[in-house]
Amino acid sequence: MYPITYLTDCVGGNARARLSTRIGALFGQSPTIIALDDPDPESFAALTLLDCLRSTESLGEPGHPTITLLNLAPRDGHWPNGVPFCFFRYGEHLVASTFNPRALALVRRELGITEVFVTDIAEVLEALDFDPVESERIITTQFRSLWYLPLLAKWVTDGRAVPSTPTPIPVTPDEGPLVTVVDNFGNCKLDRAPAELKLAGIPRYPHLTAVPRDEPGLIPGSSDVAELVVRGGSAAHYFGLRQGDRLDDRRAQDLANRVRPLAPQ
Known part of the structure; x- marks a missing residue:
């Protein structure tokens, strides 16, 4: 069993319930859900993600792998059909996330994670022989962070061959220090x-x-x-x-x- 933390802007009671239940069904335990509901959720997510990964260091003994999920679509309107999802590892620890350069900016700068593995939902579901009817449901839903992101984390954790494209994390403009x-x-x-x-x-x-x-x-x-x-x-x-x-x-x-x-x- 892996400790699971889910950072998300879907934070209502109904959203928490369905996220907890789905992840519990996949992993055998429910996640700790952290709300991204601040005035600038991307900067809050960036530091929180960095803190989550840094908190796995200096344990004084062998630790357990962790899973961190991050759901926060960029607010730039660049992805008309929805921002893709990606994953990367920090040592043994897995992060599965929306491809959000601002939310990934601090792990890029502080941890040297300069690229992630970006996935295409339809390609992944086809490659892993997912039921075609269920695949169509997941591809077309607006709740991809519920239906797809936990599956992506589970398949990568299980070592399955998930099709992906190594993609650099873009450098975001430096506009001055920010209260994160x-x-x-x-x-x-x-x-x-x-x-x-x-x-x-x-x-x-x-x-x-x-x-x-x-x-x-x-x-x-x-x-x-x-x-x-x-x-x-x-x-x-x-x-x-x-x-x-x-x-x-x-x-x-x-x-x-x-x-x-x-x-x-």
Whole structure:
């Protein structure tokens, strides 16, 4: 049995129930379902996927292979018949996903996963001798993340010969640091390392307890990307940030202006 995590923008109760039941029927256990319902779900998915894979490291003992599913179609309208699904491995760990360059951007940059294996649903179902009537149902449904993606993960996990095309992950434009996650403490996780950021007036610290109480700082967060914090408070509230906000030059200057009252006189 494999630990299964499913990151998806289909997050209603009905959607969770059918996803859990279908994956349970295929794998013998239901997944942990993570909602991608933030203002910028692609950036949230990118860091969460990176964190899921990084969390399998440094176990101190042999670990178990995991499966991570990611369902999040790009919002660019480029795929009139639906974005294709792909898969890749990180060591022993399998990821099966919609082919979404923004959602895959951080595993590309941080883990060196520069290409994935893109699949065509009709080609895969035909090659694996799937029932033709059921194949047509899966090919034409709008619920491909329910009907096809779990099957893809199961077949790859079982070592079946799934037809696929190695495809580079496109490099997405760098438009400035982005708030990818705001956690329950109000800490703002960004999409790059602290040393790569230039936020005037906000000093860097090695960890949270080194930050003076009630003052802001940049620390290494999960997967070593930067985390903007206010020790003992909420950085999101203090700086007026939310998930999906981009720290362009104007916004960075605004942050600096907010810090000045806290600086020593």
